[in-house]
Structure formats: C-alpha cells, structure tokens
Amino acid sequence: MRRKSDSKIVLIDFGAVKEISVLTTSQQPGTTTLTIAVGTPGYMPSEQSNGKPKLSSDIYAVGMVGIKALTGKNPGNLPTDPKTENIIWRNEAQVSDRLANILDRMVHEYFPQRYENATEVLEALGFITPPTPKPTPAPTPPPKSQVPTQILTTVAVNSRGKIINRSPTQTPIPPAQPKFPIQTFTTVTVDRKGEIISRRQGQAEVVTENLDNGVTLEMVKIPGARFLMGSPETEAGRRDSEGPQHYVDVPEFFMGKYPVTQAQWKAVMGKKNFWQVITGNNPSRFKGANRPVENVSWYDATKFCQKLSEITGKKYSLPSESQWEYACRAGTTTPFYFGETITSELVNYNGNFPYADAPKGEYRQETTDVGIFPPNAFGLYDMHGNVWEWCQDVWHENYNGAPTDGSAWETGGDSHRRVLRGGCWYFISRDCRCAWRYYNFADFHYYVVGFRVVSSVPCS
Numbered sequence: 001m002r003r004k005s006d007s008k009i010v011l012i013d014f015g016a017v018k019e020i021s022v023l024t025t026s027q028q029p030g031t032t033t034l035t036i037a038v039g040t041p042g043y044m045p046s047e048q049s050n051g052k053p054k055l056s057s058d059i060y061a062v063g064m065v066g067i068k069a070l071t072g073k074n075p076g077n078l079p080t081d082p083k084t085e086n087i088i089w090r091n092e093a094q095v096s097d098r099l100a101n102i103l104d105r106m107v108h109e110y111f112p113q114r115y116e117n118a119t120e121v122l123e124a125l126g127f128i129t130p131p132t133p134k135p136t137p138a139p140t141p142p143p144k145s146q147v148p149t150q151i152l153t154t155v156a157v158n159s160r161g162k163i164i165n166r167s168p169t170q171t172p173i174p175p176a177q178p179k180f181p182i183q184t185f186t187t188v189t190v191d192r193k194g195e196i197i198s199r200r201q202g203q204a205e206v207v208t209e210n211l212d213n214g215v216t217l218e219m220v221k222i223p224g225a226r227f228l229m230g231s232p233e234t235e236a237g238r239r240d241s242e243g244p245q246h247y248v249d250v251p252e253f254f255m256g257k258y259p260v261t262q263a264q265w266k267a268v269m270g271k272k273n274f275w276q277v278i279t280g281n282n283p284s285r286f287k288g289a290n291r292p293v294e295n296v297s298w299y300d301a302t303k304f305c306q307k308l309s310e311i312t313g314k315k316y317s318l319p320s321e322s323q324w325e326y327a328c329r330a331g332t333t334t335p336f337y338f339g340e341t342i343t344s345e346l347v348n349y350n351g352n353f354p355y356a357d358a359p360k361g362e363y364r365q366e367t368t369d370v371g372i373f374p375p376n377a378f379g380l381y382d383m384h385g386n387v388w389e390w391c392q393d394v395w396h397e398n399y400n401g402a403p404t405d406g407s408a409w410e411t412g413g414d415s416h417r418r419v420l421r422g423g424c425w426y427f428i429s430r431d432c433r434c435a436w437r438y439y440n441f442a443d444f445h446y447y448v449v450g451f452r453v454v455s456s457v458p459c460s
Helices: 016-025 057-071 097-106 118-125 262-269 274-278 298-312 321-329
Strands: 149-157 163-172 182-190 196-212 215-222 225-229 246-250 253-256 388-395 414-421 438-441
Touching (some): 057 097, 097 118, 215 262, 262 298, 321 388, 321 414
Antiparallel strands (some): 149 163, 196 215, 215 253, 225 246, 388 414
C-alpha cells in the first residue's frame, strides 16, 4: 500500500506476528483461549495460520512477495512438493541459483530452516558484510592427563656406589585388554573443499543386544575422557547458545552405533495402544526397516528407553547433551568429525547449502538407511544428518551453569523444551555441526526427528 505521510510504497502485515503473540499469551486462567490468525492468505506460513507464529514468519512473507514479483503468480496458486510441502516455483521464473536458494530458504515450510532475521537475509544477498568475530580467548586448560602411570626413579651412582642423581620418570600402564568383541572400520578426513585427504583404520568394542525375531541393537563402548564442549566464536555459523566453551569430564558409557531403526522400534514397542495399532507400530513417514525411526516425540523416545530397559534388565536412556557432543566429536575439535566441512557423499543433509568451501551436493529429501556413510573415530554412524536426535536435557539458552560431569542438565531452563542434536536430511550443513544446538517441545512430532540410546553399564 502507499503511505499517505510520504507517499512511499510499504508492505503491510508485519505487525501480525507480534499481534498474534499478544492475543495468544494474554489470556487469563479460567478463560477460553482464542487463536486468531492475522495475515494475508498465501503469504502466511502454516505456523502463523495455526496461530503459532515465529519471528521467521515475516521472513516467509517477504520471500513470498519476492516470488510473486518474479513469477507473477499468487503464492496460493503455486504447487507444493508432496514430500516437503515447500512451494515449487523455480520453473515459473528465470533467476540465478543463488537468489533462488535464498528465496527457497526464506519460504521454507519448516520454520527453523528459514533465516532467523532480516540481517541474515541481507548478508546472504551481499548487501551487508557480517561482522568479524572477536578472537576467542583460550579456555582454561585441563589438568595434566589422568591416564594411570607408574612412577619410576632412575638412580645414577658414581664409581664408589654413592647416589649422585635421582630422576623420576613416568611409564604409562599398558591399556587393559578388550572385554567385548572388536569391530573395525574406516574413517575419513576432508579439507575445506570437502576433498578426502586421509583414511584411517579404527576399531571399537561393540556389544550386541538381541531384541526380537533376529533384530539386534549394537552398542559401542565410548571411553571416558575430558573434552572441550561448545564452539569457538570464530567458527562459521556459530550461535551464542554454543558457548561459553567449557571442559566436561565424561565417564565411560555405551552408545547406540546407529540411530534407533524402525525395526528396533517395532521390536521393542509392540502393538500396545491404539496409536501404534493404526500406524502399524511405526510412526515414521519414510518407511524402511533399516531407516531411522522418526516422527517421534521426546516422550516417545523416553518410553522406548523404559521399555528397552524392562526387556533387557539393563538401564537405557537418552544421552545427555554433553555425552552426545563428546561422542560426536570423537576426539576432534573441527566443526564436523570429518574435518572442516561435509559433503552429501558423507552425510545426508540439504546439499544445496554447503559449508566452508565445499561444493553443492545432493538433497535427498528423505532419510536413508543407517550406516551407509563413514563413521567417526569412535565407530558411531550418522551423528551428522539423517535425523535430529533427542537428548535428555531441558533447553537452556547457553552453557552458563551447565554440568561439567557429563550428566544431563535437567534443572532450570525450559522443561517443556528438550535438546536436539546432529541436524537432519532436511536441514543445511551448518546445522549438522558437532556444536550446533537446537530444541523443540517435548511432545513435538515431525519426520526429521529420531534418537539413539545410551547405557552407563556394560550391555552384556
């Protein structure tokens, strides 16, 4: 519309997001909450239409205006992808891939995939330069290694047998012999361009839990150690929630070699209630016995752990957030356990949005079987991409006051929201980093969310 005061053309509806927030949060106890969707059809994302707008809902509206300007068609008349529900518009306009990718991200159906604010959009378009991050002060170093050693004293004597010098030396005690079967695997490391620069053989102790009808659960022994959690301020794509960096002492534990698969879910959960019966005991959108189970809430994942514990007689749970990041990094300090970046040949994610100097890659638009990509140095697969993984912790905005003993952070914060880690097939490379933190409501179901389990005791 044209503003009377200065005759400038302006877009309207941008107060609608805030207005809905006021309407839906100002209800008094004992009254009926009225959800009002304010906005223009076709330019409102689904969450705004449902009365649950986000700050990125305005980003969606601006993107739709851009697409309308390029195609000449009302957004409501454009087709949508049946898998992702994103609009299909590129064949209606001649536009560069770069601008098309930016618009696609602005109007993503799933709001966390969009730019968070207008500044990010302007940076992507090249109108402003992102600020240069300040150098990150080095964290307080950990104490000297706690690896058991034997203290020996080298004694020097003269020709008369008199001691003239004592020189203490430390001799590491040889590691104990493996208690569990050993599996070998190959890890890869890439440079900033995503090119493989090294391959290494690794091995891990793996124990197998028999579930039902030949379905098994493999658990990898994760050695205890101290690690630096979070990301430095200089890491590309970093958010404030990833800091401050701090050292965490993580005791030894066992972790699922893969995200929980649909076969494992069915073997453990059974057909015990109406929902499981009508869904065929498999809530997943992308069906496949060896694909990760998805479309499960935090409560669903917790229930699985309880049932698994009852069946096996051993204690299983979701990992703490620090356990998850420690296990993902597997001794690395780079953004990904593969190195400085990832490619779609190594991870299932939205390859249209590369990280560092890597090229664009495949966007599969669905989950893949677990274990088809290379593992990390601990022998864990799919820690980057495929499905988001629930953690035990409640959501906190940063690490101030976080536990340093590897336990879950279950006090304070927002108990209605739980931590998600690892990224997924639907999200971009930045969101798959080791340090990237995300959250959602504990009862949230979506076909991008799964989980894996941990145990603090030997699994067999």
